Amino acid sequence: MNVDYYSLLTNAVAGKDGVARARIYNEARNLIRKSSHLTREVAASQTAALEDAIRRIEDEFTAEQETAAVDIDKVLLTGSNWRPLVIAASAIVVVIALSALIYSHVASKGPVGAGMTASSSKAGRGREEEVMADLKPGVDGGSTGDGLPFAFQRQVVFYRTTIVPGSIVIDRENRFLYLIDSNNSARRYGIGLAQECLKGGSFFHVASKLEWPVWKNPGVSTKDADALLASTGQPGSPLGARALLLDKPGLLIHGTNTPKTIGHLVASGCIRLVNDDVEDLYRRVSLETRVVFVS
Structure with missing residues (x-):
């Protein structure tokens, strides 16, 4: 499926400020994520294409602001009375266009696989929120995110926010952790999330930092707990x-x-990253770093 995200988003964000643009970008991301008819691979590919388009658009906005070569208001409008209607209509158009493109692609391709039915599609949606099983303590499944979909691999992304640089933002719904940087950017990490950490407060601070932490879950048997403690301090932890x-x-x-x-x-646990990512994050943050949860 080839979607010209650049053209669609360019029309939608024309004349909008940074906050409004970020809202449209998130609507586009959520539309792809919530499309149950897309396979995981197709969704990852579309997410990557969308992020590339967002980066191109934001680079252009930055260049225009730095050089002051184009007066956006004069180019787009000769008056101001109908500007809000144009902006609102653009946002609606991009959402409708993305929906139509995605669903028309699914309809034209037919069933995803042999024997695919409406009931099996519903079952697939249910599986997306099933709890993923862990490897046994002491078993090393790897330390990198190389095998993950591109969206969940560590990367620097455009992220406009009023949160102080150096803070951590955890997006529970989309399974991302952001380390806020200056210049409207952030270092993004993919995360796994335990049920117990899906809800709760929104503002916390880093109280302690541990290398190869020891943790004993009171809900497991003595035998399992001993195995967990034995694996501490090595990649199988x-x-x-x-x-x-x-x-x-x-x-x-x-x-x-x-x-x-x-x-x-x-x-198990709470908010997890692959080992390479958590080590990278560990090096970049200090005690008392602000942690903000968003949904």
Whole structure:
């Protein structure tokens, strides 16, 4: 499926400020993510294409602001009375256009696979929120995100926000952790999220930093707990290589021995990253770093 996200988004964000543009970008991301008819591979490919288009558009906005070569208001409008209608209509057009393109592609391709039915499609949607099983303590599933969909691999992205640079933002719904940088950018990491951490407060701070943390889940048997403790300090540890403990009991950001769970609900821990990512994050943050949860 070839979608010209650049053209669609350019029309939609014309004349809008940074906050409004970011809102349209998120609507486009959510539209792809919530499309149950797309396979995981197609969704990842469309997400990557969308992010590329967003980067191109924001680079152009930045260039225009720096050089002051184009007066946007004079080019777009000769009056101001109908400007809000134009902006609102553009936002509606891009959402409708993206929906039509995605669903027309699905309809033209027919069933995703042999034996695919409406009931099996519903079952597939249900599986997306099933809890992903972990590898056993002591089993090393890898430390990198190389096998993950592109969207969940560590990368620098455009991110306009009023949150202070250096803060951590955790997007529970979309399974992303952002380390806010200056110049409207952020370092984005894919995360897995335990059920217990789906809800709760919104503002916390990093209270402690641990290397190869020891953790004993009171809900597991003695035998399993002993196995978990025995795996501490090596790649097979379910808590991974590093942990950032927040100022609320049980709330922490940590690594994992099961990279394939990134992007999903998980069975244990709280907010997990692959080991390479949690080590990268660990190096970049300090105690008292602000952590903001968004939904």
